[in-house]
Amino acid sequence: MAKLNAAVLSLCVVMALAFLAGQSAAGRYYPDKVQDKVRNEVEKAIARDRSIGPALVRLVFHDCWINGCDGSVLLDKTPTDGTNTEKKALNNIGLAGFEVIDTIKQKVGAGASCADIVAFAARDAADILSSGKIFYTIPGGRKDGVVSSAAVADANLPESTFDFGQLQNNFDARGFTVEELVVLSGAHSIGVAHLSSYQDRLGGADSTPIDPDYQAALNKVTPPSLLQKGQNPTVHNNARDETAEFQKDAAYNPVAMGVNPARIVLDNSYYPNNLVNKVLFKSDWVLRTDGFAASKLEEYKNNATEWNSDFADAMVKLSTLPAQGKNFEIRKNCRVTNQQNYY
Template identity: 80%
Template sequence: MTNLNATVAAVLVMLAFLAGQSVAGRYYYDKVQDKVRKEVEKAMAKNPSVGPALVRLVFHDCWVYGCDGSVLLDSTPTDGTNTEKKAANNIGLAGFEVIDAIKQKVGTDASCADIVAFAARDAADILSGGKIFYTIPGGRKDGVVSSAAVADANLPHPDFNFDELKDNFNASSRGSSFTVEELVVLSGAHSIGVAHLSSYQDRLGPDSTPIDSDYQEALNKATPPGLLKTGQNPTVTNNVRDETDAFQKDAAYNPVAMGVNPKRGVLDNSYYHNNLVNKVLFKSDWVLRTDDFAASKLDEYKNNPAEWNSDFAAAMVKLSSLPAQGNKLEIRKNCRVPNPQY
């Protein structure tokens, strides 16, 4: 009986560990990752918009020069202040203060690139309610160059057609190309976050790519395109599910009737439900329906949330593993500037 009780106790401890959650959050054997997790939890509790920002940040980092923390740089000796942060496709990029806070905790025990990757993993875990989790190693190094022009040349544009998206994801210059399936998988991250009017203004006119008329009318009411002429560039949520009750009423959107979890801010497969009824923001979202295989994956992920959770985790591992491309790599002391020797 004593041995049995000991065995049961050991199993319960192991199950608790595998579940990965405690009151304070997920446990890691690695002290750096524990510190990252605690800072991400604290930041998200204070400001929920930080979570989606961190998930977005790792894509915008790793898609340009590989996972090298170059998206964090304010200035470099070669690029001056015209860094990736100034890129048009990086409008609204956020979460930098969280990365700074984590760097203060871990020092040179981790690169800034590692911090970005770990923080995005933890944000995805929290935003999905623990349904999306993956393990990734450390060991990334930080780059010393950062160019707005290079970022705009490499990041996918919200008005891309399908072939442009496919070619962008298939580019082997990153060290690893991404399939159409992975394109569809990663697009599901648009279930969270916000977008600026300038990124979806092409969807608001009579000649736009197909968009639900009620949704389009609600967008025009909330963010009239004329605001851009006055210097204003407001945001809406990427996901109509996360909008106010009034907006959803204008858009004729009922998440429960759609079969969507009505809880706002959840990283889940709601994007696929919305896309299949033309209630998505970007042209680059809708055009996934113009390719037979991509469209079939939209339907598959709509009907199989657990499959999408698993595939999204796998795609994020691959994304977070894109090798840094620079010849000069380091572990930065300050994530916003290269170390003094450069």
């Protein structure tokens, strides 16, 4: 009996070791080698610089929103668009994370399309930045497109100055509901924005309601006059991620608001912030102007678990938007198409 117990015990140890060997540092395990490699690189990149996480979450939105998930946002050059690709679109200001995608591509080679890498990397970033509270599985098999136009991206990406109707139409055109608009906007609990993206909120005729203390804090760190001097600095989308001085100026006390004060965490803190007019963009604030959207803001403020789960579902839908076009490939280099011409 003792012998049997010892044998069972050693078998358990062997199985546990085998399981742990396939586990990433953050504890997520993928049976699929490609996804495991993506995971590893995303973990390393975020450990080096946490701001890469928000960049990767935004990247999948900007890729999949334009012609579906086809890696078109990564292209520096195409046969039809020259160098005037999506990256050059004004609405793609601040887009980042391209080097991480390149590194992953070097590791996985022909094992995954660039579009798959973008989708998997965003999924892993969301998981890591939420400490495992936002996790979803998505299939691979996306193909890389061969067109990428700055003009098309500017005509189709939602803008920070959009009103509610414009946002609703933009999302509806891709089959996304108002609820999903509210859910996905919660991604603005992380990351940064350039002054030019919220200058309309810092005073003047076009400004929409914004908390006066928050507005004063923004005006102090990023006065709009800097734009005239050719400077376009950034602030964090979430006052929670700003300095103690900024928070004091903005009369923003995360703990008093029931917000977890830990920085760069993907969570439902966007909702309490929005409900006290302490969000950056007009496109965030306008969600308060629609009765249903406003009720969802309240709901997600009060129910973090529901938001985590609805956000994961909406990210699956976003990451599986079918690619449109006629020529596809598995790109060798995510920045350029494989061929000079496609007929």
